[in-house]
Amino acid sequence: MNFIDTLRSVDLVLSTGEVPLVVGESGIGKTALAKRLAKENNWSLVVVDGNLLKEGEIGGLPTVESYGDNKKTTIYAVHHKLREIDKEILKGKSVLLFIDEINRCEHTVQQELMNLILNREINGYKLHDDVKILAAMNPSSKYGSDFDYQVVDMDAAQENRFVWLNMEPDHSQWLSWAIDAGIEQKVIEFISTFPEYLHKINEDDVRATPRSYERVSKTYKMYKENKEIISRAVFLNVIKGNVGKIIAEEFISFIESDCLPLISYEDVFSGEILEESIIEKIKLESHTRLYLTAVNILKILESNIENENYSNNDINRFVEFIKIYPVDLMVGIMKDLKNSYEKIYKIVIENEEFVDLYFNAYSLIRG
Numbered sequence: 001m002n003f004i005d006t007l008r009s010v011d012l013v014l015s016t017g018e019v020p021l022v023v024g025e026s027g028i029g030k031t032a033l034a035k036r037l038a039k040e041n042n043w044s045l046v047v048v049d050g051n052l053l054k055e056g057e058i059g060g061l062p063t064v065e066s067y068g069d070n071k072k073t074t075i076y077a078v079h080h081k082l083r084e085i086d087k088e089i090l091k092g093k094s095v096l097l098f099i100d101e102i103n104r105c106e107h108t109v110q111q112e113l114m115n116l117i118l119n120r121e122i123n124g125y126k127l128h129d130d131v132k133i134l135a136a137m138n139p140s141s142k143y144g145s146d147f148d149y150q151v152v153d154m155d156a157a158q159e160n161r162f163v164w165l166n167m168e169p170d171h172s173q174w175l176s177w178a179i180d181a182g183i184e185q186k187v188i189e190f191i192s193t194f195p196e197y198l199h200k201i202n203e204d205d206v207r208a209t210p211r212s213y214e215r216v217s218k219t220y221k222m223y224k225e226n227k228e229i230i231s232r233a234v235f236l237n238v239i240k241g242n243v244g245k246i247i248a249e250e251f252i253s254f255i256e257s258d259c260l261p262l263i264s265y266e267d268v269f270s271g272e273i274l275e276e277s278i279i280e281k282i283k284l285e286s287h288t289r290l291y292l293t294a295v296n297i298l299k300i301l302e303s304n305i306e307n308e309n310y311s312n313n314d315i316n317r318f319v320e321f322i323k324i325y326p327v328d329l330m331v332g333i334m335k336d337l338k339n340s341y342e343k344i345y346k347i348v349i350e351n352e353e354f355v356d357l358y359f360n361a362y363s364l365i366r367g
């Protein structure tokens with residue numbers, strides 16, 4: 001499943017009181033998914049990284065306490081992450097406890113986490129009813145794929161206690177996220193031109209993942225602002241350390257070449273008519289770059305509508321613009337309007353040409 005489908009699936013599983021287990025490669029966006037889910041539901045997010053825990057840590061170290069007439073009992077110190085949960089609960093908040101890397105910790109740690117996840121209790125500490133649990137792990141070769149993660153597999157009984165959700169990279173959704181997240185434009189354009197590089201296993205080299213390009217974006221921003229002190233060679237070496245030698249060299253060539261810029265909002269809306277040169281450019285563009293162009297334009301148009309800075313001519317121009325797109329991509333963007341751009345959708349749905357265009361395109365796709 002892609003990011004959005006996984007997000008909605010997790011939300012559904014949590015609503016049933018069960019524990020979802022998101023399975024996906026490192027850097028694919030599992031933590032980002034947990035953050036977005038917590039934000040959408042106004043939950044506090046507490047993250048526990050299983051890979052960083054040592055035996056006995058999450059359960060708390062034992063101490064001896066006196067009670068009654070010279071009697072002793074063993075109690076356990078509460079781990080700081082569990083105390084963090086209690087603090088949020090006292091504030092009247094619901095909590096999403098995200099336990100990551102559940103299969104990359106020691107076996108004893110895994111058993112402790114399982115007790116917390118499946119029984120909602122560990123060494124006398126009980127999770128509040130307003131705590132929801134989301135678990136995540138890296139894929140294992142046990143499940144039929146060739147992965148090189150060093151993992152501790154669960155037994156069949158433990159596996160059966162989760163709802164398994166397999167998450168895969170999706171470059172279109174990453175592009176949309178990247179725009180909102182402020183990823184450097186050249187990095188976005190690079191992935192729109194080479195979508196296969198978003199998640200790429202490089203033999204005998206660093207693996208490129210969606211997380212890699214967040215770091216590439218930060219590095220590129222620093223490089224642009226400090227070219228007088230950061231050499232090209234140093235910049236290239238750092239990019240290699242994020243995405244591997246081949247992709248790094250491609251990226252450097254891309255940002256240094258005169259690659260055609262994406263079609264902009266101004267290109268489409270500034271003239272009295274939609275220029276023939278823009279129409280021809282649309283016809284020559286790849287699906288991925290056209291998708292990114294549409295997302296950029298929709299975000300600006302949505303903002304203009306919010307600020308009441310638009311006219312019916314803008315809506316007509318948008319319909320004229322989208323009409324030139326390949327049919328399958330056009331239908332996909334029209335569907336995105338309903339799901340992600342509510343203000344635009346409420347207006348265009350009243351536009352007869354838009355409605356006719358949608359049904360005609362949909363009929364073509366269905367044959």
